[in-house]
Amino acid sequence: MIVVTGATGNIGRRLVDRLVEEGVPVRALTRDPARAGLPAQVEVVRADLTEDTDPAPLLAGADALFLNLAAGGGDSVERLIDAAVKAGVSRIVLNSSLAVTGTPADETNFIARSHALLERAVRDSGLEWTFLRGGNYATNALNWAPAIRESGVVRDPHPGARSVPVHEADLADVAALALLDRTGAHAGQVHRLTGPEVLTNAQQVAAIGEAVGRPTRIEQISEDEAAEAMAGPHFPLAAARQLVRLFGQSVDAPAFARTDTVERVTGHPARTFAQWAREHAGDFS
CATH class of the missing domain: 3.40.50.720 (NAD(P)-binding Rossmann-like Domain)
Incomplete structure (x- = not known):
């Protein structure tokens, strides 16, 4: 089971479709399930990550989590990471940002800072991780x-x-491959995507x-x-x-700079x- 946050967003919707094509059980988190319009075989669950509620039930039985900061604020996403650890989730694929450099410059850019903090929280969780730094x-x-x-x-x-x-389809393609990875090729990898x-x-x-x-x-x-x-x-x-x-x-x-990551990872040109x-x-x- 793969849990997808921001499942009705631009990347999330494409990702859900890709996972369904692969025959993988998907739990899609969205604020408004009635308007989600996702495939019938997807388990669509109401979840507002900005609310101060226990996120543990959202992750029951999950093997992997696609995490998108756009689905909720930093504090709520960090609660979801903690819940993933407790629920026995083994892998997080984080939708980060190319603004993150891993240098002190990250502190001067609020986009970089918010994503860098989230990357740190995922690393500190002890779970297997992959970061997608999109441009x-x-x-x-x-x-x-x-x-x-x-x-x-x-x-x-x-x-x-x-x-x-x-x-967004290229981001979703790379995310799907990282979530479904059975070889360890994506574990601990930072994919810079343009x-x-x-x-x-x-x-x-x-x-x-x-x-x-x-x-x-x-x-x-x-x-x-x-x-x-x-x-x-x-x-x-x-x-x-x-x-x-x-x-x-x-x-x-x-x-x-342009990267060749999309083609190298997916096998098709960006x-x-x-x-x-x-x-x-x-x-x-």
């Missing part, structure tokens, strides 16, 4: 969907910001325009405007400003952003 998710481009649908114009402070977008090409934000927006069949472009705005638009009840303005500045650093500095845009064209139309 910029292609799905982050969905944040542009309302603007593209409305006007075709994306307002962004850094049109030239560079990244190597990785497809897409196959470095793209600017402007190039990503243009690729979406090609996929939907109409012109799209970026209009540059200030960092303050972008941070204020990004901030919300669960994302403080200070954190938004830090994130906007972080994105800006990639304009003149090298982006995260999916391109253009492919992702075509698959998600309906989200932008």
Whole structure:
């Protein structure tokens, strides 16, 4: 039995499908089982990891756990790790971040810091582990969907910001292989995952325009405007400003280097952003 947190998210949903294809029993954790829309053979369980409840029942009988910080805050995820140890789970595959470097620089970047703390908690658990450090998710481009649908114009402070977008299906493919590993090839491994090409934000927006069949472009705005638009009840303005500045650093500095991890681990080339845009064209139309 494999337990998947964030099972209805972009990565989790793909992962559940992959595990079902392999004939593996899956327990999918989600806040709203009625709206999950997961395959019938999946055990769908209501779980809000932000609630102060005992997570032990969620892990009963489980052999492995896919852990995603996006499914709950740091404290709640650490409670889940403790529960996994007590429940006899043998393996955790953690969806981490390429922002983690294992250096003191991790303390200056809140994205790196939160994931580095979680990596440490998983290591300290004594369970077998694999870390998936993904780069910029292609799905982050969905944040542009309302603007593209409305006007075709994306307002962004850094049109030239560079990244190597990785497809959620590639992340799910690697996660499935790590969760199902019977050879020990993934035990104690840190997989650094990127897409196959470095793209600017402007190039990503243009690729979406090609996929939907109409012109799209970026209009540059200030960092303050972008941070204020990004901030919300669960994302403080200070954190938004830090994130906007972080994105800006990639304009003149090298982006995260491309890796061949997806192809090396899965045997197939990493999916391109253009492919992702075509698959998600309906989200932008």
